[in-house]
Each structure stands twice: as C-alpha cells, then as structure tokens.
Amino acid sequence: MSENLENNQELQDLNEILRVRRLKLLELQQQGKDPFKIVKYDVTHHTAYILENFDRMEGQQVSLAGRLMSKRGMGKASFCDLQDRDGRIQLYVKIDEIGTENYEDFKKFDIGDIVGVKGEVFRTHKGEISIKASSITLLSKSLQLLPEKWHGLKDTELRYRQRYVDLIVNPEVRKTFIIRSKIIGAIRKYLDNRGFLEVDTPLLNTIAGGAAARPFVTHHNTLDIDLFLRIAPELYLKRLIVGGLERVYELGRMFRNEGMSPKHNPEFTMMEVYEAYTDYKGMMELAENMVSTVAQEVLGTTKVTYQGQEIDLTPPWNRMTMTEAVKKYSGIDFDLVSGDEEARNIAKEKKVHIDGKPTKGEVLNLMFEEFAEEHLIQPTFIYDYPVEVSPLTKRKPDRPELTERFEIFITGREMGNAYSELNDPIDQKERFVSQMKKREAGDEEANMMDDDFINSLEYGMPPTGGLGIGVDRLIMLLTDSYSIRDVLLFPTMKPIK
DSSP: OHHHHHHHHHHHHHHHHHHHHHHHHHHHHHTTOOGGGOOOOOOOOOHHHHHHTHHHHTTOEEEEEEEEEEEEEOSSEEEEEEEOSSOEEEEEEEHHHHOHHHHHHHHTOOTTOEEEEEEEEEEOTTOOEEEEEEEEEEEEOOOSOOGGGTTOSOOHHHHHHTHHHHHHHOHHHHHHHHHHHHHHHHHHHHHHTTTOEEOOOOSEESSOOSSSOOOOEEEETTTTEEEEEOSOSHHHHHHHHHTTOOEEEEEEEEEOOOOOBTTBOSEEEEEEEEEETOOHHHHHHHHHHHHHHHHHHHHSOSEEEETTEEEEOOSSOEEEEHHHHHHHHHSOOGGGOOSHHHHHHHHHHTTOOOOSOOOHHHHHHHHHHHHTGGGOOSOEEEEEEEGGGOTTBOEETTEEEEEEEEEEEETTEEEEEEEEBOOOHHHHHHHHHHHHHHHHTTOTTSOOOOHHHHHHHHHOOOSEEEEEEEHHHHHHHHHTOSSGGGGOSSOOOOOOO
C-alpha cells in the first residue's frame, strides 16, 4: 500500500512540474515573448570546434544554440551546460553582462529548453573552457521533463520508442548513429572509387523475388493489383547488368515479413553489388577489402571488439566449404553420404529437425546451421552451397550438385551472401519451377516465377559476381551493439494499446 501511495505522490509531483512549465509558456506568450514564434537563430560555431581549438578561439565572440542540460547558481551569476550536436560546453551567465530583465527571464529557463547564446570564449579559474554570455535567447520551450532529471531512461523498450529522448540524454547513442552514417558513407566511397554506379530500383514489386523470404503485401488502388514491398533488389540489378552497366550497386531498405530478434527487424538496410566478368571469388576479395577498408577509415583500425571478443577484419579471411565446416563441427563427411535417405537418417541420429523429405543438399545446409554457424567467430567465407538452397546461383562445373555461392560469417552471424550469378535462362526457369512447387506446397519463402527476368537473361547476361551485405549487422559489429535495434533509429515496435 505504501509503495502505491509513494508512486501516486511521484505522479502528482510530476504532473505539477509539467503544469508549471505550461504556465511559464503561457506567461511568455502573454508578454509577447512566445519562443515558438522565433523562426531563425544564426549559429557560428559548435561546441566541439571551440573545445578542440581553444588556443585560437579564446577571446573570440561566438554564437551557439542547443539544449540546456543543467543550471547552477542563480544569484547574480549562473553556470549552465549547453548541449548541441557535437557535445556540451559550459555557459557563464551574469546579470551585469545580459541585463536585469534578461537575467530574470533566464532564471525561469528549464532544463531541456533550447536556447541561443552569444558571447566570448574564455577559461574559468578552475580551468574549464566556457562561454561568457552577452545574450541568451529562449528558442523553444521544453514542456516535458528529461528522464535523467526524473527517473532515468532505463527502460530499453522506451528508449527505442522515444529515440528522440534517448539521443538527448545518452551521448553514446548519438555516437553510434554518427558512426552508422560514416560507415554507410565509407561503403559508398569504396564502391564509387572502383567504378560502381549507385542505382535505385523499385520498392514496390509485382513479384517478390531475389531472396527466400516472406513479403509484405499492399494494394494499388488505381491498378487494382496487389504489390509486394521488396525483399531484395537482386533481379532488377541483374537486369541492369544485362543492359550493359557492368558495375552497379544499391544501398537501401528491404522489407521481410518475418520474426523479430536481436538480429532481425522487418525493415532493414542491405547493400547489393553486381560486377560483370567476375565470379564469387572476385566477390570474396571485394567483400573482405571493402569491410576492412571501411573499418580502417571509420574506426582507424581493422581490429574491433564485439561483446568482449576481438575480431580481426584484416584480409585475407578464413575460407571453408560448407562440407568441410559440417565435417569439422559435426564429424559427418557429406562427401561420403550416398543419397537423400542416408542424409535424412543422419539428421535424425544427430537430432536435427527436418520437415517432409529434404534432399541431401538441404540436410547438409541444416547440419551446417545446427553445428557450424556458432563457431565461426573470426571472419569466414563458407562456400560451395547445395543447389537446392541456391536458386539464383551458378552450379560448380565439376560438382553440379553444388553452387558457386558463399556466405560471410562473423561472430557466429551471417553477414553477407554472394554468388557467381546464374545466367543460363533455361536452368534459371527450371529452378523457378522447382521453387514454385515448394511454394504450392506451402513454403511462403520460396521464390516466385519471374518471366520478365527470364526474358532478360535470354538477351544474354555476362558472367557476373554478386554480393549482398546486411548493413545493419555490419554496423552492429563495428559499434559493438548487441541488438539490431541499437543501430536502427526507429526500429519496428508493437503499438502501445
């Protein structure tokens, strides 16, 4: 009972504080000082520049704007902290400098208010770089309370829902998203410098193709047809290779109507790149060189720590076939497995769950997921995947049951997927037919038939290598973030009822 009363008192106190803030705004409006009518404030500097260049900034007049994060004093002189996009700096506000009326207004400012300040750069007697204010202007009134001044922003789900508050009170969160932007920019720079052309392909597709995934469905009223939010840009990008562009990439949003976890969000960022006249080995070189270059450019190193483990991104990365990985971690050599029935029996003996009657290749893939993935901590290319799980990939000439495909694994997680792209229209159509049979049998993730894509291949697509990398997962690695939600500004959340 006492705890309920205490919580009720806390709520009453909070409501009173919020009421007072609204009354302050009303008073300002009645005095003709409505901060929301201010449309512009000239900013000449940001905090980081002043702090990093104090020797040449000392004594100079500057103009800054940002959010009040603390206030101290309140006699005839006060100190407060202003936070802008780059960090915080101390303000020294004195009645003799800004005038009595303005100082009285300043005393009513609240933590969280957005202000503009003009003044001189100096260092206090205690050695702290500060701004001696000659004027301070209220630019926006905060009607809410910042969490650190009330109960703290400790609820992880609330942080994701109210990312705007999370960014205000948690500097490390702002840093993560600044790094995210730099990583994406570095990826673009790497590809642009190597002659790749960035392109845009449709988000709304008549066919959900390019990956094994369940799509989101929407409806176009004018055409009266259902459309799918894209699950991958692959089939459009390969059409551009047919058209002669030779080196293309796209970096953008994908949508998959699947479960959510620390590694999965229904809306995520993917980078896909296609290069004519190379193969999956060429994509291996591109992948390891691009990721290591991005890490070096953004972080200054190719060795990063992820959840307590040191990861070395320096090329060359480890290489292992799927068959070799399964043999190493399960003890089963699939090169010695005679057929589908024997493979299924092995899966049962190893207690690997199977549905229906999977083929030997499908069982090999299941065994890999069950026994090998979690051990692939350092960057590793797992290559030569079974044809049954690689419907868009070229077969190996000497092992037609396998394909020239690899996936990238780091910290036990799949980071990317690449092929020597299938450019045989007859083989491609047969594989689409096989995928459609799976779809008709209830597999919602199986590929759909894409007749226009087949038609494009019939015009002739050169030998091509293709690579897709999950950008969010790469950012998780480079920022030491456990959950994908930590690197998405606005992750998908269940609505609050």
